[in-house]
Amino acid sequence: MPSDTILLLGVNHKTTPLAVREHLALGKGYAEPLHALHNIAGCKECYLLSTCNRVEILMIAREDEEMEERITELLFGTSVAPEHRQNYLYTYRNLEAVHHLFMVATSLDSMIVGEAQILGQLKEAYRHATEFKYTGPILNKLLHRSFSVAKRVRSETQIGASAVSISYAAVELAKKIFGTLEGKNVLLIGAGEMAELAAEHLVGQGVQTVVVVNRTLSRAMDLARRFNGSAASLEELFSQLEQADIVISSTGAPTIILHKQDMKPIMRARRNEPIFFIDIAVPRDLDPELNDLDNVYLYDIDDLQNVVEVNKSERDKEAIKARRIVDEEALQFQAWLDGLAVVPTIAALRKKADDICQGELERTLCRLHLSPEEQKIVEKMALSISSKLLHDPVTYLKEESCRDQNTIKVEMIRAAFGLREEP
Amino acid sequence: MDEMSHFLFYMVLGTSLLALIVYGVFFVSQREGLRHLARKAFLAAGVLQTLYILFRYLEAGYTPITSQHETIVFFAWSVTWAFLSFRWRYTVKNFGLFITAFVCILLFIAALAPSSINPLAPALQSLWLPVHAGIAVIAYGFLALAFCGGIMYLLQEYELKSKRFGYFFTRLPSLEALDQLNSHCLAIGFVLLTLGIITGSLWARQAWGTYWHWDPKETWSLITWFLYAAQIHQRFSAGWRGKRAAIMAIIGFASVLFTLWGVTFLLGGIHSYAQ
Numbered sequence: 147m148p149s150d151t152i153l154l155l156g157v158n159h160k161t162t163p164l165a166v167r168e169h170l171a172l173g174k175g176y177a178e179p180l181h182a183l184h185n186i187a188g189c190k191e192c193y194l195l196s197t198c199n200r201v202e203i204l205m206i207a208r209e210d211e212e213m214e215e216r217i218t219e220l221l222f223g224t225s226v227a228p229e230h231r232q233n234y235l236y237t238y239r240n241l242e243a244v245h246h247l248f249m250v251a252t253s254l255d256s257m258i259v260g261e262a263q264i265l266g267q268l269k270e271a272y273r274h275a276t277e278f279k280y281t282g283p284i285l286n287k288l289l290h291r292s293f294s295v296a297k298r299v300r301s302e303t304q305i306g307a308s309a310v311s312i313s314y315a316a317v318e319l320a321k322k323i324f325g326t327l328e329g330k331n332v333l334l335i336g337a338g339e340m341a342e343l344a345a346e347h348l349v350g351q352g353v354q355t356v357v358v359v360n361r362t363l364s365r366a367m368d369l370a371r372r373f374n375g376s377a378a379s380l381e382e383l384f385s386q387l388e389q390a391d392i393v394i395s396s397t398g399a400p401t402i403i404l405h406k407q408d409m410k411p412i413m414r415a416r417r418n419e420p421i422f423f424i425d426i427a428v429p430r431d432l433d434p435e436l437n438d439l440d441n442v443y444l445y446d447i448d449d450l451q452n453v454v455e456v457n458k459s460e461r462d463k464e465a466i467k468a469r470r471i472v473d474e475e476a477l478q479f480q481a482w483l484d485g486l487a488v489v490p491t492i493a494a495l496r497k498k499a500d501d502i503c504q505g506e507l508e509r510t511l512c513r514l515h516l517s518p519e520e521q522k523i524v525e526k527m528a529l530s531i532s533s534k535l536l537h538d539p540v541t542y543l544k545e546e547s548c549r550d551q552n553t554i555k556v557e558m559i560r561a562a563f564g565l566r567e568e569p
Numbered sequence: 570m571d572e573m574s575h576f577l578f579y580m581v582l583g584t585s586l587l588a589l590i591v592y593g594v595f596f597v598s599q600r601e602g603l604r605h606l607a608r609k610a611f612l613a614a615g616v617l618q619t620l621y622i623l624f625r626y627l628e629a630g631y632t633p634i635t636s637q638h639e640t641i642v643f644f645a646w647s648v649t650w651a652f653l654s655f656r657w658r659y660t661v662k663n664f665g666l667f668i669t670a671f672v673c674i675l676l677f678i679a680a681l682a683p684s685s686i687n688p689l690a691p692a693l694q695s696l697w698l699p700v701h702a703g704i705a706v707i708a709y710g711f712l713a714l715a716f717c718g719g720i721m722y723l724l725q726e727y728e729l730k731s732k733r734f735g736y737f738f739t740r741l742p743s744l745e746a747l748d749q750l751n752s753h754c755l756a757i758g759f760v761l762l763t764l765g766i767i768t769g770s771l772w773a774r775q776a777w778g779t780y781w782h783w784d785p786k787e788t789w790s791l792i793t794w795f796l797y798a799a800q801i802h803q804r805f806s807a808g809w810r811g812k813r814a815a816i817m818a819i820i821g822f823a824s825v826l827f828t829l830w831g832v833t834f835l836l837g838g839i840h841s842y843a844q
Contacts, residue, residue, distance in 0.1 A: 322729060322744065323745065449732050
């Protein structure tokens with residue numbers, strides 16, 4: 147029996163530079179891309195996740211040779227030449243796809259491990275997919291499971307603590323520099339997941355304005371709206387730096403975007419007003435030597451993590467624990483899926499038995515002239531014979547202990563009982 | 570009479586030490602209640618210092634800023650009241666510890682200097698004495714505040730820059746608060762310093778015939794004045810703040826101390842009365 151594939155294709159901040167991600171055809175909005183995905187031949191269920199750090203497609207499909215290519219075509223559009231696509235793209239199937247989805251949901255795949263934003267984004271993406279009824283029994287189950295895995299990881303490990311405490315540490319440091327954060331101006335460079343979290347903490351402290359600078363202005367505007375702030379393009383960065391007090395940088399740029407030499411004249415223009423840089427991008431956005439300038443304080447993500455004294459080995463320990471949970475849950479989901487594979491066979495088996503019973507009963511009851519009560523007794527007898535006969539093969543199919551042999555079992559039962567292939 | 574004076578001085582020393590110790594315990598334990606206690610002790614020390622100076626004034630019959638002992642006590646008094654007047658306006662976390670430590674050092678030096686009451690030199694028998702010397706030493710009090718703030722700034726800045734958060738990080742105030750303190754203290758201190766030099770010059774005209782003598786003390790006062798003038802000018806014109814301002818406050822204050830003591834003991838000159 148040819149089964150459906152769980153297919154996951156995507157690009158993220160690790161594989162693909164921001165410059166490429168920003169031009170992905172599927173990177174904008176949900177409605178159009180979802181329709182396009184659903185129209186791909188062979189697609190049964192589909193879902194799309196699009197955040198500033200990743201674009202991922204999850205599809206339940208009857209897969210053929212060109213399936214992957216069609217999705218890739220749709221994902222990249224005209225932005226990337228076909229020969230380069232494989233450098234950026236990752237593709238997972240079945241168990242691996244489930245595993246990857248869980249890694250994403252638990253933020254183990256995030257830029258900042260442990261940040262909580264991604265779960266919300268996942269839920270939003272799922273909501274979009276359900277709106278068009280593009281998810282079916284498998285995706286519904288899978289995504290709900292991913293939410294509960296994320297919850298489980300959050301409650302059973304300390305993985306979220308370090309991400310939260312990083313923003314907390316940033317606020318503490320800012321207070322040691324500025325005294326009060328009231329009336330200070332915050333500048334976000336790049337609209338990353340973690341930048342949003344840190345900015346949220348700062349805004350809670352009475353920060354006056356938030357300006358978002360981003361390569362694509364529309365994203366900057368989206369984020370700025372959340373903080374009642376304003377947006378600016380990346381070209382305006384230097385002039386924005388003259389006004390800002392706290393700068394949070396989280397772009398996916400492959401190289402440093404602000405050098406010490408650039409900052410010197412800006413400090414003069416600022417009349418040496420202190421400025422606090424928080425660089426949470428990996429790789430770094432800001433020249434580490436900025437910290438050597440007077441009244442410039444630069445902290446990158448490792449510095450902040452040192453501040454909160456969550457040492458690295460401890461963080462890694464939590465990540466390992468979380469990973470183990472993900473592994474476990476992925477296998478469990480696989481088991482559920484495998485269980486799903488025997489369901490049609492059991493149904494077919496029962497149907498066949500029912501059909502035989504009905505046919506034989508009709509023939510027999512025509513010849514005998516029985517009262518309605520007697521007819522009922524005979525019917526009951528036939529049904530109980532068939533169900534008692536079926537009991538053992540069904541139990542055998544459902545047996546949990548040897549699920550990995552499900553395909554063999556299904557084939558065997560189908561052959562033995564002469565069940566035809568399903569359409 | 571003499572014993573009464575001694576008793577008062579040791580009361581001053583005792584209460585100042587008590588304030589230092591309580592501020593020290595507060596610094597270590599960070600228990601809020603202790604700070605109020607320390608402030609009360611320091612306020613008591615300030616009142617006792619005032620009483621001691623008044624007592625000494627009545628005893629000697631002139632403003633007690635002539636001998637080494639008197640000058641240092643007056644210096645301690647001006648630091649104390651400069652701090653208390655600031656403290657009344659706004660709080661700078663744990664600033665009190667540094668100030669009480671400084672005041673206690675001054676008082677110990679004063680305790681070592683002979684506290685005998687000498688007859689006043691004829692040149693000093695003038696109304697200019699309390700005006701000129703008083704204003705100058707009060708200026709030093711505010712400049713001492715800027716100095717202590719500068720040291721705190723450098724400590725805190727070092728921790729923030731090196732990203733190794735030791736003992737001081739949580740205990741010291743924010744850089745911004747320290748920089749503001751520097752700016753305020755310098756503004757007041759500089760105005761008083763200028764007034765001190767002007768009154769001194771007027772007095773010199775009266776006592777020695779010319780406004781300016783190029784006496785070592787005058788010269789060093791002028792050097793100090795230029796150091797602070799340069800710093801204030803740079804702050805307003807080029808935005809010198811933070812670390813540079815802190816270092817300048819420390820250098821300026823070193824010059825103050827040299828003017829006060831170094832000149833007297835090393836360079837001499839006609840202005841060196843307090844031997």
